[in-house]
Amino acid sequence: MRVVTVPTHLDDRSLDALAGELGPWPPEDRLLIDAHATEWASPAGFVALLTLGQALAEAGVPKPRLALPAGDGVAGYWAKVGFLGHAEPFFELHGKVPRRRADEQSDVLLPLTAIRDPHDVHDILDHVTERSTQMLRDELGLEASVVGGFGQSLSETCQNIVEHAGTGGWVGVHIYNFRRRLGRRAAVIAVSDAGIGFRRSLEATQAKRFGDRWSDGLAIETALIHGISRFRDPGRGQGLAGTKRYLARWQGKITIRSGTARVAIVPAWDDEPPMSEGLAWFPGSQVTLMIPGKETT
Numbered sequence: 001m002r003v004v005t006v007p008t009h010l011d012d013r014s015l016d017a018l019a020g021e022l023g024p025w026p027p028e029d030r031l032l033i034d035a036h037a038t039e040w041a042s043p044a045g046f047v048a049l050l051t052l053g054q055a056l057a058e059a060g061v062p063k064p065r066l067a068l069p070a071g072d073g074v075a076g077y078w079a080k081v082g083f084l085g086h087a088e089p090f091f092e093l094h095g096k097v098p099r100r101r102a103d104e105q106s107d108v109l110l111p112l113t114a115i116r117d118p119h120d121v122h123d124i125l126d127h128v129t130e131r132s133t134q135m136l137r138d139e140l141g142l143e144a145s146v147v148g149g150f151g152q153s154l155s156e157t158c159q160n161i162v163e164h165a166g167t168g169g170w171v172g173v174h175i176y177n178f179r180r181r182l183g184r185r186a187a188v189i190a191v192s193d194a195g196i197g198f199r200r201s202l203e204a205t206q207a208k209r210f211g212d213r214w215s216d217g218l219a220i221e222t223a224l225i226h227g228i229s230r231f232r233d234p235g236r237g238q239g240l241a242g243t244k245r246y247l248a249r250w251q252g253k254i255t256i257r258s259g260t261a262r263v264a265i266v267p268a269w270d271d272e273p274p275m276s277e278g279l280a281w282f283p284g285s286q287v288t289l290m291i292p293g294k295e296t297t
Contacts, residue, residue, distance in 0.1 A: 001030045004034065006033060009038075015282065030064060033052070035067055036067045043081075044172075044192070046081060046170075047191065048190075048192050050086050050112070052282075053089075053091050055194040058194060066094065068094065069095075112171070113172070128173070129150075140186070140292075141293055153242070160191075171190065173187060173188070186291060187291045189289040194284040199219040199259050202223065202228065206222055215260075216259030217261035219259075219261075220261060221263055223256075226241070244265050248267075252289065255288045257279075257282065257285070261278075
């Protein structure tokens, strides 16, 4: 059995460290995913862990163990966001497993939600969008013009899973206080799937124009910046590009990680590099959106 250590703080950036410990894919040894010392996870961290579990199951390797956080209340929070319920089919859970249910009534988080087929997108998004827009309005004080575009962005991002990934995924929405970087609260929306990734999805229609330069980073950039889709229908592929425009208008941020690259549209309040390549490979694709709350004086 090989140990894969989960970072103390797991989010879309520290996911790189987790990916770096996976080694060759698929793993030859049974894995122990060790979150014993993990103190905090963002929606991006939760959906990425579920993606890893699903990818290992689809690769046909032995069911990995997941050592749950030992910190007081941390494992309870993992249950509160619905992570443990979704993780149970993919991991052999070790440690104290809280018996609490996901909190469907919270004002600042929407429990992790599985997306499995096109019906899920329509049925689930009705609920997810309603709850999420309520959170943006009531908790972040955002105006109707901001909240209205959010529902469309979330819908397009989730639709991307079933149209491009070839498998299912998850979405999670939480509100946090970003004191240092932003100075106010923001909504974090994370979507992840264990599918084929941006590069393979676009390869048949786009790789030829780039030749030897074709890469994970270029594939993400092609979809996000230029609105290119593997579908040839007019108007397809505009979802991520539309989300990018929406977030730019409201000083939001979008980050996409797929394969060995991450591309970000970075607002003035953040300092992440716009493109990171040569990262450790991680299955599927991960999309993280951040929408700042109303600025207070």
